[in-house]
Amino acid sequence: xxxxxxxxxxxxxxxxxxxxxxxxxxxxxxxxxxxxxxxxxxxxxxxxxxxxxxxxxxxxxxxxxxxxxxxxxxxxxxxxxxxxxxxxxxxxxxxxxxxxxxxxxxxxxxxxxxxxxxxxxxxxxxxxxxxxxxxxxxxxxxxxxxxxxxxxxxxxxxxxxxxxxxxxxxxxxxxxxxxxxxxxxxxxxxxxxxxxxxxxxxxxxxxxxxxxxxxxxxxxxxxxxxxxxxxxxxxxxxxxxxxxxxxxxxxxxxxxxxxxxxxxxxxxxxxxxxxxxxxxxxxxxxxxxxxxxxxxxxxxxxxxxxxxxxxxxxxxxxxxxxxxxxxxxxxxxxxxxxxxxxxxxxxxxxxxxxxxxxxxxxxxxxxxxxxxxxxxxxxxxxxxxxxxxxxxxxxxxxxxxxxxxxxxxxxxxxxxxxxxxxxxxxxxxxxxxxxxxxxxxxxxxxxxxxxxxxxxxxxxxxxxxxxxxxxxxxxxxxxxxxxxxxxxxxxx
Numbered sequence: 001x002x003x004x005x006x007x008x009x010x011x012x013x014x015x016x017x018x019x020x021x022x023x024x025x026x027x028x029x030x031x032x033x034x035x036x037x038x039x040x041x042x043x044x045x046x047x048x049x050x051x052x053x054x055x056x057x058x059x060x061x062x063x064x065x066x067x068x069x070x071x072x073x074x075x076x077x078x079x080x081x082x083x084x085x086x087x088x089x090x091x092x093x094x095x096x097x098x099x100x101x102x103x104x105x106x107x108x109x110x111x112x113x114x115x116x117x118x119x120x121x122x123x124x125x126x127x128x129x130x131x132x133x134x135x136x137x138x139x140x141x142x143x144x145x146x147x148x149x150x151x152x153x154x155x156x157x158x159x160x161x162x163x164x165x166x167x168x169x170x171x172x173x174x175x176x177x178x179x180x181x182x183x184x185x186x187x188x189x190x191x192x193x194x195x196x197x198x199x200x201x202x203x204x205x206x207x208x209x210x211x212x213x214x215x216x217x218x219x220x221x222x223x224x225x226x227x228x229x230x231x232x233x234x235x236x237x238x239x240x241x242x243x244x245x246x247x248x249x250x251x252x253x254x255x256x257x258x259x260x261x262x263x264x265x266x267x268x269x270x271x272x273x274x275x276x277x278x279x280x281x282x283x284x285x286x287x288x289x290x291x292x293x294x295x296x297x298x299x300x301x302x303x304x305x306x307x308x309x310x311x312x313x314x315x316x317x318x319x320x321x322x323x324x325x326x327x328x329x330x331x332x333x334x335x336x337x338x339x340x341x342x343x344x345x346x347x348x349x350x351x352x353x354x355x356x357x358x359x360x361x362x363x364x365x366x367x368x369x370x371x372x373x374x375x376x377x378x379x380x381x382x383x384x385x386x387x388x389x390x391x392x393x394x395x396x397x398x399x400x401x402x403x404x405x406x407x408x409x410x411x412x413x414x415x416x417x418x419x420x421x422x423x424x425x426x427x428x429x430x431x432x433x434x435x436x437x438x439x440x441x442x443x444x445x446x447x448x449x450x451x452x453x454x455x456x457x458x459x460x461x462x463x464x465x466x467x468x469x470x471x472x473x474x475x476x477x478x479x480x481x482x483x484x485x486x487x488x489x490x491x492x
Contacts, residue, residue: 035049035125035126035127036048036049036068036108036109036110036121036125036126036127037127037128037129038065038068038069038126038127038128038129039129040069040128040129040130040150040151040173041129041130041133041143041147041148041149041150042143042144042146042147042148042149042152043147043152044061044151044152044153044154046061046064046065046068046109048107048108048109049108050107050108051107051108053104053107053109055154055156058156058157058158059084059096059100059158060100060103060104061156062084062156062158062162063080063084063097063100063101063104064104064109066080066083066084066162066165067080067109067111067119067121068109068121068126068128069128069169071120071121071126074114074115074118074119074120075118075119075120076117076118077097077117077118077119078090078117080097080119081093081094081096081097082161083159083161083162083165084096084097084100084158084159084162085097085159086159086160086161087159101119109121110122110125130150130173130176130177133177133180134176134177134180137180137183137184140177140180140181140184141184145199145200145202145203146203148177148181148203148204148206148207149203149206149207150170150173150174150177150207151166151170154166174207174208175208177207178204178207178208178211178214181200181203181204181207181214182204182211182213182214184200185197185200185201185204185213185214185217188200189217189220189221190284190285190288190289191281191282191284191285192224192277192280192281192284192318192319192322193276193281194221194224194225194276195221195225195276197217197218197220197221198218198221198222198225201214201215201217201218201221202218205218210238210241210242212238212249212252212253215234215235215238215253216235216252216253216256218234219231219232219234219235219256219257219260220256220260220325222234223260223321223325224318224321224322224325225276228260228261231260232257232260232261235253235254235256235257235260236257238253239253239254239257255327256325259324259325259327260325276485277314277315277318278474278478278481278482278485279474279475279477279478279479279481279482280311280314280315280318280471283304283315283469283471284315284318284319284322286469287302287315287319287448287469288319288322290302290446290467291323291326291328291446294328294414294416294444294445294446295326295327295328295414295444297442297443297444298441298442299437299440299441299442299443299444299445299446299447300446300447300467301437301440301446301447301448301449301462301465301466301467302447302448302449302466302467302468302469303422303448303449303450303451303454303459303466303467303468303469304316304448304449304450304451304469304471305450305451305452305453305454305468305469305470305471306452306470306471306472307452307473308452310471310473311471311474312420312450312451312471313420313450315471316418316420316448316450319448320332320416320418323416323446324416327413327414328413328414328415328416328446329357329358329409329412329413329414329415329416330416330418331350331353331354331357331415331416331417331418332418332419332420333346333349333350333353333418333419333420334419334420334421335419335420335421335422335423335424335425336421336424337424339424339425339426339429340424340425340426341426342426343426343427343428343429344374344398344426344428344429344432345425345426345429346419346425346426346429346432346433347374347398347402347429347432348374348375350417350419351371351374351375351402351405352375354405354406354409355371355405357409357412358409358412358413359408359409359410359411359412359413360405360408360409361408362408362411363401363404363405363408364404366401367400367401367404367405368401370397370398370400370401371401371402371405373398374398374401374402395428399432399435402432402436403436403439406436406440406445407443410440410443410444410445411444413444414444414445414446415444415445415446416446416448417445417446417447417448418448418449418450419433419447419448419449419450420449420450421450421451421452422449422450422451422456423451423452423453423456425456425458430456430457430458431458433447433458434458434461434462437462437465437466438462438465441465447466454468
């Protein structure tokens with residue numbers, strides 16, 4: 001008996017030496033009758049109507065996997081024999097292949113002869129998990145992120161040739177899935193779902209360790225969640241790994257690193273818990289869609305309005321950080337309760353911030369003189385804004401100076417100007433803003449406002465150039481998540 005088994009092992013390989021199908025693991029498949037299911041994402045197994053073939057059956061599984069993944073066209077029997085058994089004689093390889101195919105058919109894999117020298121399987125009866133996801137990308141998000149890895153822990157010792165084929169196939173599958181994963185990352189990124197961005201970008205990097213877009217998204221997610229140092233470290237590791245290659249490959253990561261380190265503005269309310277933004281994905285996405293036109297030189301403006309305490313400042317704080325990572329220079333001013341009695345109060349606060357930015361040095365001395373007149377005295381007498389006689393001329397000079405300064409800064413890099421609580425605007429600031437919005441339509445400028453309502457004469461005068469976005473109350477589920485999240489931050 002022992003000699004017989006030894007002879008079978010010699011002729012047909014290790015799988016043939018066992019009389020029992022040890023790769024069944026004692027379980028039956030739950031696939032639809034007649035179907036074959038191949039699992040390569042986060043797993044390595046083949047389910048048939050009568051059995052589950054696993055990598056423990058080294059040669060049987062290797063042969064079945066190759067036949068099923070390469071089923072697009074008929075497979076050369078001789079080429080498959082050389083791939084699986086390259087170091088044995090053609091006669092012995094043929095015997096082993098015949099025995100292996102017999103076992104595969106016995107356990108539900110319908111391998112058919114295609115002519116005298118080729119093999120095939122019926123296409124309609126085979127379903128591969130990653131192919132289902134590629135055909136229906138929305139199914140990808142139903143897959144646990146931990147399973148986004150091709151044939152984990154499957155490292156067969158069949159042959160060097162088979163190992164080369166397997167590495168190529170893993171890379172091919174990973175590359176095809178990367179496009180779908182990037183779409184998921186992009187969707188969550190535009191909606192400010194940074195935890196999801198981090199999870200899916202990490203999953204993508206398991207498939208493609210040097211994927212540039214996934215690396216940038218992961219660093220961005222860490223930075224947006226307050227871990228700027230970790231975001232910088234991710235980019236430093238990436239730059240170290242790609243080495244001293246051409247500058248074109250290093251440029252995006254280098255630029256992102258600088259933006260994370262230097263340009264992300266602080267949150268307006270540092271005492272507020274740094275919890276993930278919840279229930280505002282649609283609003284963030286809508287605002288994010290305005291950024292590409294701004295970077296292309298087509299200015300945009302919008303007013304986010306809603307009840308007091310509904311979250312307008314939180315939305316724009318998140319958006320300003322995101323905009324900074326997209327290359328915008330962000331500046332923020334907030335209208336105070338007494339500003340309605342301070343002529344040009346918004347610009348008295350805004351001008352010093354703009355003068356400290358790159359590009360401001362390009363303004364003319366006359367512009368600087370007028371800006372000094374605006375800010376040095378902290379206010380302009382009310383009579384000077386009456387738009388009568390000399391006062392009108394003085395106002396016009398200040399207006400030109402403000403326009404010159406904003407234009408100079410925006411010429412250096414796209415500019416986001418955020419003005420909060422505009423229900424407190426003074427009349428002179430409102431008039432100047434109403435003039436600036438139409439002027440900025442061909443500039444790299446984004447004017448963003450928050451307020452409790454959208455009813456004001458200057459808003460009506462701007463017309464459709466100012467997009468109005470109503471911030472609605474959160475739904476019950478989002479409110480519940482916020483309460484639980486904030487309570488959890490205090491460990492209770």
